[in-house]
Amino acid sequence: MKPLGNFMKQYHYILLLLFIGGSVLSSILLLSHLQQEEISFQVFKNKLLEPGHVDRIVVTNKEVATVYIRSCSPGNNQTCDDTVQGPTSGSRNMSHHQYYFNIGSVESFEQKLKEAQEASGIDPHNYVPVVYVKELDCFPEMMKFGATVLLLAVIYYMDLGGVRGIFSIGKAHFTKMDKNAKNKVFFKDVAGCDEAKQEIMDFVHFLKNPKKYEELGAKIPKGALLVGPPGTGKTLLAKATAGESGVPFLSISGSDFLEMFVGIGPARVRSLFREARRCAPSIIFIDELDAIGGERGKGRYSGGNDERERTLNQLLVEMDGFATTSGVVVLAGTNRLDILDKALLRAGRFDRQITIEKPDIKGREQIFTIYLNKLKIDQEAAFYSQRLAALTPGFTGADIANVCNEAALVAARTESTKIKMQHFEAAVDRVIGGLEKKNKVISKLERRTVAYHESGHAVAGWFLEHAEPLLKVTIIPRGTTALGFAQYVHNENLLMTKEQLFDMTCMTLGGRAAEQVLIGKISTGAQDDLEKVTKMTYAQVAVYGFSDKVGLLSFPQREDTFETSKPYSSKTAALIDDEVREWVAKAYERTLQLIEEHREHVAHIAELLLQKEVLHQEDLVQVLGERPFKSSEPTNYCRFKQGFKEENGETKDIPPTVVKDESARKNRGARGM
Ligand SMILES: Nc1ncnc2c1ncn2[C@@H]1O[C@H](COP(=O)(O)OP(=O)(O)OP(=O)(O)O)[C@@H](O)[C@H]1O
Numbered sequence: 259m260k261p262l263g264n265f266m267k268q269y270h271y272i273l274l275l276l277f278i279g280g281s282v283l284s285s286i287l288l289l290s291h292l293q294q295e296e297i298s299f300q301v302f303k304n305k306l307l308e309p310g311h312v313d314r315i316v317v318t319n320k321e322v323a324t325v326y327i328r329s330c331s332p333g334n335n336q337t338c339d340d341t342v343q344g345p346t347s348g349s350r351n352m353s354h355h356q357y358y359f360n361i362g363s364v365e366s367f368e369q370k371l372k373e374a375q376e377a378s379g380i381d382p383h384n385y386v387p388v389v390y391v392k393e394l395d396c397f398p399e400m401m402k403f404g405a406t407v408l409l410l411a412v413i414y415y416m417d418l419g420g421v422r423g424i425f426s427i428g429k430a431h432f433t434k435m436d437k438n439a440k441n442k443v444f445f446k447d448v449a450g451c452d453e454a455k456q457e458i459m460d461f462v463h464f465l466k467n468p469k470k471y472e473e474l475g476a477k478i479p480k481g482a483l484l485v486g487p488p489g490t491g492k493t494l495l496a497k498a499t500a501g502e503s504g505v506p507f508l509s510i511s512g513s514d515f516l517e518m519f520v521g522i523g524p525a526r527v528r529s530l531f532r533e534a535r536r537c538a539p540s541i542i543f544i545d546e547l548d549a550i551g552g553e554r555g556k557g558r559y560s561g562g563n564d565e566r567e568r569t570l571n572q573l574l575v576e577m578d579g580f581a582t583t584s585g586v587v588v589l590a591g592t593n594r595l596d597i598l599d600k601a602l603l604r605a606g607r608f609d610r611q612i613t614i615e616k617p618d619i620k621g622r623e624q625i626f627t628i629y630l631n632k633l634k635i636d637q638e639a640a641f642y643s644q645r646l647a648a649l650t651p652g653f654t655g656a657d658i659a660n661v662c663n664e665a666a667l668v669a670a671r672t673e674s675t676k677i678k679m680q681h682f683e684a685a686v687d688r689v690i691g692g693l694e695k696k697n698k699v700i701s702k703l704e705r706r707t708v709a710y711h712e713s714g715h716a717v718a719g720w721f722l723e724h725a726e727p728l729l730k731v732t733i734i735p736r737g738t739t740a741l742g743f744a745q746y747v748h749n750e751n752l753l754m755t756k757e758q759l760f761d762m763t764c765m766t767l768g769g770r771a772a773e774q775v776l777i778g779k780i781s782t783g784a785q786d787d788l789e790k791v792t793k794m795t796y797a798q799v800a801v802y803g804f805s806d807k808v809g810l811l812s813f814p815q816r817e818d819t820f821e822t823s824k825p826y827s828s829k830t831a832a833l834i835d836d837e838v839r840e841w842v843a844k845a846y847e848r849t850l851q852l853i854e855e856h857r858e859h860v861a862h863i864a865e866l867l868l869q870k871e872v873l874h875q876e877d878l879v880q881v882l883g884e885r886p887f888k889s890s891e892p893t894n895y896c897r898f899k900q901g902f903k904e905e906n907g908e909t910k911d912i913p914p915t916v917v918k919d920e921s922a923r924k925n926r927g928a929r930g931m
């Protein structure tokens with residue numbers, strides 16, 4: 259089969275050459291088809307110069323004037339490309355004919371032309387344009403033409419499926435890591451996702467010994483989807499699978515398939531699979547599969563995207579096409595399983611799904627250990643990995659790698675020879691909230707509002723049994739929107755009870771409640787909190803079946819906000835809305851009560867915050883006493899959003915010690931909760 263394969267390759271080149279040759283030849287023929295005929299100025303004036311008939315005159319090298327006739331001469335009783343009386347011949351299609359004459363001097367020519375046009379009754383606004391060119395100037399035109407022909411040829415050629423060589427536009431822009439590559443990755447380099455590793459082991463066994471599987475007639479899954487949030491190590495795990503199996507790793511991002519040229523996407527898919535088969539056993543990894551794998555037919559509403567669909571179809575074809583025994587395993591990463599075309603998930607394609615979650619505290623510790631071992635630190639790696647894991651709830655592997663690098667940068671800036679705890683703390687803060695903006699201008703009033711708001715969260719969390727108590731709170735503005743944030747101890751239970759969710763809702767409302775009770779005025783700073791609360795409560799009522807009124811029904815929540823049709827009647831919709839409103843109101847009532855009870859505490863913490871800007875758990879213990887409940891592990895950042903405006907636009911200062919505030923009570927009463 260080999261010689262034939264080679265012949266096919268050559269055949270593609272020959273085809274391309276023939277194509278280009280043909281194009282060039284035909285364009286030459288086309289050009290030469292434009293016959294030129296010498297005429298005198300007199301003939302030009304008498305026979306050609308009628309209104310709307312001459313398109314333009316091009317004077318080359320101030321000598322020769324070429325007359326271009328319009329193919330359509332409106333207003334002259336001639337139809338397009340019709341027979342027009344030529345100056346010397348009879349019936350002839352003028353559009354393919356050019357006439358030229360010598361002009362003598364430019365001045366006399368222009369004078370003569372002007373007079374002739376006047377005499378022919380041509381309106382001065384419609385005088386024939388005259389263009390002066392040098393001989394060489396027509397080359398760019400020809401080159402443009404040539405380049406266009408060439409490009410068309412290349413595109414056509416690639417659409418035919420011959421993607422080898424030529425400019426490699428159609429070649430998949432994949433990165434290939436050979437089995438002997440130096441920067442290989444192994445399972446030991448991927449921490450905190452043991453279950454995923456376990457699941458992917460099947461592929462490793464198979465890739466190491468495809469023959470054995472073949473002999474036994476075993477069917478190996480062709481591909482697996484690695485599903486999880488960005489930065490959780492999907493790419494890393496796929497790479498490690500290749501490393502462990504000792505096979506080449508070909509990776510490409512879903513978006514890399516798509517280019518502005520039509521036909522490139524499918525060509526790139528073909529090229530990628532061809533290469534994978536050539537060096538099989540091998541692993542293909544497609545990151546961001548959702549870029550091409552979205553449901554087909556959906557794009558049409560938003561302008562359509564046939565190129566993407568053709569690319570996806572090609573991928574499906576390739577996955578169907580290669581027998582399991584060809585030894586190519588396709589892995590793909592996505593965090594949008596919900597939008598993928600169902601055809602991708604069918605048996606024989608990505609028939610396995612491996613979920614990679616954000617790492618828990620143990621996972622984070624393991625990932626920190628990996629990266630700390632590469633750094634010069636002033637303590638044992640274990641010392642830091644434990645502490646840092648506790649400080650970084652919700653961080654992905656990528657975030658952790660980022661923290662470690664950031665810490666090294668901070669240490670280098672302070673000219674420290676080793677990286678210390680304060681460097682890591684600064685790095686964590688930076689990753690959490692973007693760069694510190696200490697000198698950002700905030701009014702005194704705003705700062706106070708932020709402090710009371712954050713204090714409200716902290717105190718509420720402290721005294722609610724099922725809420726996540728505070729770990730750290732700050733009113734140093736960060737990033738572009740956060741004016742302050744609180745970091746909570748987070749329980750990582752997989753199941754949540756109704757009581758837990760109720761307490762969490764109250765804690766989230768704690769910021770707004772503190773504003774209302776202690777400041778007496780509410781601000782826009784609670785927007786983020788309210789969004790969270792709304793989402794959480796809708797889920798309880800419409801998804802988890804917590805509401806007696808709605809009953810044990812579950813309507814999956816769609817992220818798609820454009821979804822107009824809901825899977826329930828408008829009556830149910832109204833019922834759900836009412837329930838949600840009532841539940842949130844109930845939670846707010848409870849929160850207000852709690853904040854009232856602890857208003858001295860809230861004020862105390864807020865004032866302390868204004869003083870120190872950052873408070874840790876220890877500071878809270880000092881003010882509030884030991885928390886009456888057992889607590890677990892940290893996460894969750896409440897961001898006090900920027901955009902705060904006092905209700906009536908005044909910027910009154912708030913007295914530092916808060917006394918009873920009647921207006922807050924009145925407000926509450928008015929809302930009838
Ligand atoms: N579990 C982990 N163990 C060690 N390092 C990790 C882990 N997860 C992520 N990283 C680090 O984060 C980097 C980015 O991770 P990776 O690209 O694999 O994430 P991903 O899930 O593929 O993200 P995306 O969906 O954005 O492509 C890795 O190169 C690695 O340095």
Ligand SMILES: [Zn+2]
Nearest residue numbers: 769787896897
């Ligand atoms: Zn808040």
